[in-house]
Amino acid sequence: MAISTETSPAPPAPRKRVKQSTGRAGDKVFLGLSRGSGILLLVLMASIAAFLTYRSVLAISKDDTNFLTTFNWDPAAAKPTFGIAVLLFGTVVSSVIAMAIAVPVAVGIALFISHYAPRRLAAPLAYVVDLLAAVPSIIYGIWGALFLVPYLEGTNLWLDQYLGWTYIFDKTEVGVARSIFTVGVLLAIMILPIITSVSREVFLQVPRINEEAALALGATRWEVIRLSVLPFGRSGVISASMLGLGRALGETMAVATVLSPSFLISGHVLDAGGGTFAQNIAAKFDEANPLGRDALIASGLVLFILTLLVNGAARMIIARRKEYSGANA
Amino acid sequence: MAKRIDVSGLTAYYSAHKAIEDISMTVEPRSVTAFIGPSGCGKSTLLRTLNRMHEVTPGGRVEGKVLLDDENLYSSSVDPVTVRRTVGMVFQRPNPFPTMSIFDNVAAGLRLNGRYKKSELNDVVEKSLKGANLWNEVKDRLNKPGSGLSGGQQQRLCIARAIAVEPQVLLMDEPCSALDPISTLAIEDLIGELKERFTIVIVTHNMQQAARVSDRTAFFNLSAVGQPGRLIELDETSRIFSNPSVQATEDYISGRFG
Numbered sequence: 269m270a271i272s273t274e275t276s277p278a279p280p281a282p283r284k285r286v287k288q289s290t291g292r293a294g295d296k297v298f299l300g301l302s303r304g305s306g307i308l309l310l311v312l313m314a315s316i317a318a319f320l321t322y323r324s325v326l327a328i329s330k331d332d333t334n335f336l337t338t339f340n341w342d343p344a345a346a347k348p349t350f351g352i353a354v355l356l357f358g359t360v361v362s363s364v365i366a367m368a369i370a371v372p373v374a375v376g377i378a379l380f381i382s383h384y385a386p387r388r389l390a391a392p393l394a395y396v397v398d399l400l401a402a403v404p405s406i407i408y409g410i411w412g413a414l415f416l417v418p419y420l421e422g423t424n425l426w427l428d429q430y431l432g433w434t435y436i437f438d439k440t441e442v443g444v445a446r447s448i449f450t451v452g453v454l455l456a457i458m459i460l461p462i463i464t465s466v467s468r469e470v471f472l473q474v475p476r477i478n479e480e481a482a483l484a485l486g487a488t489r490w491e492v493i494r495l496s497v498l499p500f501g502r503s504g505v506i507s508a509s510m511l512g513l514g515r516a517l518g519e520t521m522a523v524a525t526v527l528s529p530s531f532l533i534s535g536h537v538l539d540a541g542g543g544t545f546a547q548n549i550a551a552k553f554d555e556a557n558p559l560g561r562d563a564l565i566a567s568g569l570v571l572f573i574l575t576l577l578v579n580g581a582a583r584m585i586i587a588r589r590k591e592y593s594g595a596n597a
Numbered sequence: 598m599a600k601r602i603d604v605s606g607l608t609a610y611y612s613a614h615k616a617i618e619d620i621s622m623t624v625e626p627r628s629v630t631a632f633i634g635p636s637g638c639g640k641s642t643l644l645r646t647l648n649r650m651h652e653v654t655p656g657g658r659v660e661g662k663v664l665l666d667d668e669n670l671y672s673s674s675v676d677p678v679t680v681r682r683t684v685g686m687v688f689q690r691p692n693p694f695p696t697m698s699i700f701d702n703v704a705a706g707l708r709l710n711g712r713y714k715k716s717e718l719n720d721v722v723e724k725s726l727k728g729a730n731l732w733n734e735v736k737d738r739l740n741k742p743g744s745g746l747s748g749g750q751q752q753r754l755c756i757a758r759a760i761a762v763e764p765q766v767l768l769m770d771e772p773c774s775a776l777d778p779i780s781t782l783a784i785e786d787l788i789g790e791l792k793e794r795f796t797i798v799i800v801t802h803n804m805q806q807a808a809r810v811s812d813r814t815a816f817f818n819l820s821a822v823g824q825p826g827r828l829i830e831l832d833e834t835s836r837i838f839s840n841p842s843v844q845a846t847e848d849y850i851s852g853r854f855g
């Protein structure tokens with residue numbers, strides 16, 4: 269005690285000054301860098317939004333029908349009509365299906381790797397998951413088109429037979445389903461590794477002391493997960509899911525390979541047809557005339573807004589229980 | 598309800614490292630036993646062998662016996678989860694479940710043990726918080742998160758959580774080391790009350806605290822860094838602090854150590 273109070277306030281004066289000034293210079297550089305990149309990012313976002321909006325307005329002003337509710341995409345016609353209803357529906361439904369499948373499975377795998385698997389198994393499994401997360405999506409797309417679509421036939425029939433009464437899973441046509449449901453399953457497989465990989469990291473971050481709190485109360489392994497791991501990892505899992513959802517919303521090639529697109533909205537997700545924003549842009553962009561391109565850009569703007577809304581909602585969910593987050597523990 | 602602990606020939610390892618060796622001792626029911634000794638001598642390790650928390654650490658391994666009354670905690674038929682429901686633990690750093698309310702924190706152990714009616718839970722939570730001398734401070738905000746309390750309150754919340762399941766033994770590993778003197782005093786008073794109902798073992802680096810709260814004191818030491826810790830002597834606290842039978846104990850207590 270006495271020693272520390274004597275030494276700390278009186279270090280050699282010049283050395284102190286030198287040290288402070290370098291510290292300040294470092295701070296300034298860092299401040300400049302971070303402020304600069306922050307501004308750059310905002311400017312970039314704003315100019316993307318401005319560009320999209322400008323071109324969209326150009327396109328929409330030439331179309332008499334309602335852009336949001338039209339079930340058609342024909343900007344090259346003498347009287348151009350196009351609308352994003354089908355694309356919005358297909359994108360949202362396929363993403364919801366993908367999330368509904370991928371998130372629970374990913375959390376399960378992540379928990380298995382982080383809390384159940386013996387160490388010898390956990391390390392290679394984690395490695396494989398990280399590797400899968402890095403595989404380009406086109407690989408999954410080809411795999412999906414070649415293997416998944418034929419094999420999903422049985423699943424579709426099963427769903428039709430047992431869940432057909434729900435209307436959603438009522439399959440009204442025969443044959444291989446290049447449907448929104450198939451797209452959803454494929455997207456689920458594609459985003460599974462990234463969600464798993466990030467969730468696993470998050471679950472490993474749970475402080476030992478929190479897990480021991482549950483253990484010392486006589487919690488079983490599952491109860492430790494329920495009491496300590498999941499509450500701690502919740503916001504991380506939401507962020508991981510958003511990463512996955514971002515990929516699902518923007519996925520182009522894989523969707524284009526398995527879906528047989530059409531401009532129809534059908535509540536029967538097992539039937540062929542439908543489309544997504546990204547798939548539609550990829551399929552139409554090359555042969556589109558200038559108005560067609562602007563129309564596609566307008567649909568891109570809607571995807572942009574959709575992504576912002578979803579992310580905002582996720583942030584609100586995370587923030588809503590912030591006082592319970594343990595940040596102030 | 599309070600039980601006697603008989604440790605015999607207990608050795609604990611972290612992988613290849615032997616942390617404590619051949620410890621034999623008895624902890625009397627309805628009393629406070631303090632573990633003292635230099636850092637690294639294995640006090641926490643020994644404490645954690647008493648509720649089978651040691652084996653939770655990767656590489657943690659135990660040889661020897663720990664009898665709770667007459668049941669060996671380490672016999673193959675005993676489930677460590679059951680042991681931990683019988684032998685409660687309070688940690689050095691307060692560790693309430695951060696996402697849970699004060700109420701849910703205290704009720705957590707009960708909810709693990711089975712289904713309770715809301716009114717039963719209310720009663721137990723109130724009784725436990727009163728038992729931990731925290732009721733008056735939190736009774737108006739039971740639904741607020743436990744992590745919003747001060748450090749001393751959080752530690753008392755952890756004590757309430759531990760006593761809510763009515764354990765037979767309460768283990769405390771330096772429960773006051775992160776707290777201010779007033780909170781420390783509050784917890785020491787609490788320990789004095791709790792020993793009427795529980796067998797208490799407390800690890801402390803604070804000699805005055807050991808002298809104030811404990812009935813019996815165990816002194817541990819290690820011959821050199823990296824060597825396993827051993828029990829040097831265990832006796833009435835008054836004797837340990839006035840007239841210990843081993844020179845090393847006297848050296849440690851009077852600060853003439855190392």
Ligand SMILES: Nc1ncnc2c1ncn2[C@@H]1O[C@H](COP(=O)(O)OP(=O)(O)OP(=O)(O)O)[C@@H](O)[C@H]1O
Nearest residue numbers: 611614616635636637638639640641642643654823
């Ligand atoms: N998780 C661990 N892995 C490996 N070795 C450990 C671990 N925890 C403790 N040890 C070792 O076991 C020995 C006893 O440690 P322990 O924590 O029981 O000592 P302690 O008496 O509680 O010390 P302190 O008073 O500092 O808390 C020490 O040599 C320590 O290095």
Ligand SMILES: [Mg+2]
Nearest residue numbers: 640641642770
């Ligand atoms: Mg310790």
